[in-house]
Amino acid sequence: MPISALTGSRLRERRVALGLRQADLAETVGISASYLNLIEHNRRRIAEPLLQRLAEALGQPLQSFHEGVGSAVIDDLRAAAARLPGAEIDRSEDFATRFPGWAATVIGLHQRVAGLERALEAMNDRMSHDPHLSASLHEVLSAVASVRSTAAILAETQDIEPEWQARFLGNLQGDSKRLALGAEALVRYLDTAGQADEQGLASPQEELEAWLASNDWQAADPRGLASAAARQMAAGWLAQAARDLAAYPAVGFVQALAELGPDPAALAARFGGDVLAAFRRIALQPGARLGLVVCDASGTLTFRKPIAGFALPRFGAACPLWPLFSALARPMTPIETVIETAGPAPERFRVRAFCQPHFPQGFRGPELREAAMLILPEVGRVGEALAIGSSCRICQRVECPARREPSILSG
Known part of the structure; x- marks a missing residue:
């Protein structure tokens, strides 16, 4: 079991809590007080036998000096610290170890602020485009x-x-x-406005998406929808879901997903199915914490399944830098990249995008294009990422080359 980088800090805190002098503890375990002082300040590595003697002298189990703070807590603390300059980000683990209650409070406040920012984005979107x-x-x-x-x-x-x-x-x-x-x-x-069982939803599409979200994005009885237009859209969605299930049977698909990962192109090749159908099957798997955005040739978002930390505009135009729109211009070309959201605490996601043309009236008829973008959480912040936003009105990247209008948050 690896020894934590903050083992010395835990030893010191336990010794102080017991009221032991440094010299007395050092004498008990057979080392000098100066050497123990270096250990307690994390300046010397500690061998396993010595750590065992120190744990016995302090009346603590050995594993309590091994275990570090969870990586999720450290990541949340670093994200909170990134909002304001001057925070000692490199000492996040030390802070979480010494003051777990305060660490939880800081993380809670950070999550609250992030939630309020998302609410502001949604309200601005609604104020700007909701008829x-x-x-x-x-x-x-x-x-x-x-x-x-x-x-x-x-x-x-x-x-x-x-x-x-x-x-x-x-x-x-x-x-x-x-x-x-x-x-x-x-x-x-x-x-x-955000409830599927009320008349306050702005459009049948929004009502349908709220209904799907309330059912964990799984098939349900569309009679629960309020408007006839939303029920009609739900009938089309259920028929599409049935076709997707026929192309990618549940049992075999779960096994293939475990082997190949959320790769729509690879899954489509395995089953000989439609790539966009593979996008939907991946994102709409029961319990899948993945986002999905679908658009038509005009760039209008026709389906939105959100993922935490990535704001999806409900009305109006989205950020033109999304890989979704790059795929729209390059049909049948898979695109995979890492994106980074705007704001004081940016988040990273790995996205896969693909566009597929359709000719419903034959080759002499119009070409219809549909593109999809799968949004997956990205672990770590290594390497370059494509800087994107939600929409120009709420994007804080002033120097963005694709900006269409000033942001209401920049001033």
């Missing part, structure tokens, strides 16, 4: 302007005839009711 929200906001602002105008006339005009005064008061009452109803509808829409 239902735009109409609701327009209704509220229109009612506010009308109420203010009528109130100003009543307040500033001294000699209004009783008949006109009654008309203005009636208008004021009507506009006030309209404002109250509009504000109530707006709040209800924002509160229920």
